[in-house]
Amino acid sequence: MARFDDRVCLVTGAGSGIGAAIARRLAREGARLVLCGRREPPLAATAAAIAAGGGAPAVIATGDLADPAPAAAAVAHAKRAFGRLDGLVHAAGDVVRADALATTRDADWNTTFDVHVRALQYLLRAATPLLAERGGAIVAIASNLARIGLPGLAAYSAAKGAVTSLVRALAVELGPAGIRVNALLPGLIETGATRSAPGWEANARGFAARAPLRRVGQPDEVAAAAAFLLSDDAAFITGTGLVIDGGASIS
Numbered sequence: 001m002a003r004f005d006d007r008v009c010l011v012t013g014a015g016s017g018i019g020a021a022i023a024r025r026l027a028r029e030g031a032r033l034v035l036c037g038r039r040e041p042p043l044a045a046t047a048a049a050i051a052a053g054g055g056a057p058a059v060i061a062t063g064d065l066a067d068p069a070p071a072a073a074a075v076a077h078a079k080r081a082f083g084r085l086d087g088l089v090h091a092a093g094d095v096v097r098a099d100a101l102a103t104t105r106d107a108d109w110n111t112t113f114d115v116h117v118r119a120l121q122y123l124l125r126a127a128t129p130l131l132a133e134r135g136g137a138i139v140a141i142a143s144n145l146a147r148i149g150l151p152g153l154a155a156y157s158a159a160k161g162a163v164t165s166l167v168r169a170l171a172v173e174l175g176p177a178g179i180r181v182n183a184l185l186p187g188l189i190e191t192g193a194t195r196s197a198p199g200w201e202a203n204a205r206g207f208a209a210r211a212p213l214r215r216v217g218q219p220d221e222v223a224a225a226a227a228f229l230l231s232d233d234a235a236f237i238t239g240t241g242l243v244i245d246g247g248a249s250i251s
């Protein structure tokens with residue numbers, strides 16, 4: 001038996017980067033998947049990669065998760081297609097443009113909170129009844145910037161801090177229903193989004209110099225941790241924030 005045989009997982013941000021790596025990993029371990037994001041083509045590419053790897057056909061649910069309706073629709077899709085939901089991963093969210101707090105536009109602040117915090121609220125509200133049917137697990141992708149500060153990233157850090165607080169609060173609230181809730185706190189991970197962001201080379205060099213493991217991380221390394229937290233191997237773990245940053249935040 002693979003760890004996710006018979007299980008159904010919904011992964012947001014599954015069209016690229018960390019979310020795509022998590023979806024591929026869960027599929028390799030037997031999960032049937034609902035892939036969510038705003039655009040269909042990247043999600044179709046992830047579904048094709050899953051099929052090429054011998055995974056079960058994935059279902060695609062498109063929509064902007066900053067609005068409540070697409071989050072509810074994605075969960076409804078899981079119920080319609082598979083009749084159950086065992087795991088939910090919230091990895092959607094654009095890499096933010098760094099800006100000093102004094103000049104951060106209200107719209108950018110709101111967008112950051114909408115996709116990282118509100119979307120998680122909408123997803124969990126919709127998914128909790130289905131997850132509770134068999135006991136389930138939730139993994140939210142926060143950031144090590146929930147715990148440390150970097151100039152120009154106040155809105156992002158505050159949103160990721162809110163994600164870790166929400167995870168702890170919901171772990172307490174949902175534990176009696178058999179639902180575990182955990183966060184992953186990655187450091188700098190090499191994705192298309194981070195590679196194409198301004199200053200990638202300098203950022204990567206600076207991060208690697210600070211991190212005891214002397215390099216940036218890879219999406220598959222975050223995916224391995226997400227699969228662990230969603231699986232029964234983590235059956236007694238809830239409310240935690242697992243840092244995946246090569247030690248950057250403790251050095």
Ligand code: NAP
Pocket residue numbers: 012013014015016017018019036037038039040042063064065066090091092093094095115141142143144185186187188189190191192193194
């Ligand atoms: P990415 O490659 O840009 O992936 C983000 C995904 O989210 C995209 O597929 C995007 O697809 C989707 N998305 C964005 N906004 C959305 C919205 N409003 N509704 C629905 N889908 C949306 O980024 P990544 O580097 O993999 O990052 C993934 C997560 O990890 C983010 O939460 C990020 O903050 C977190 N994280 C990343 C790093 C890092 O160094 N990479 C470090 C710490 C934490 P569409 O554009 O098609 O919607």
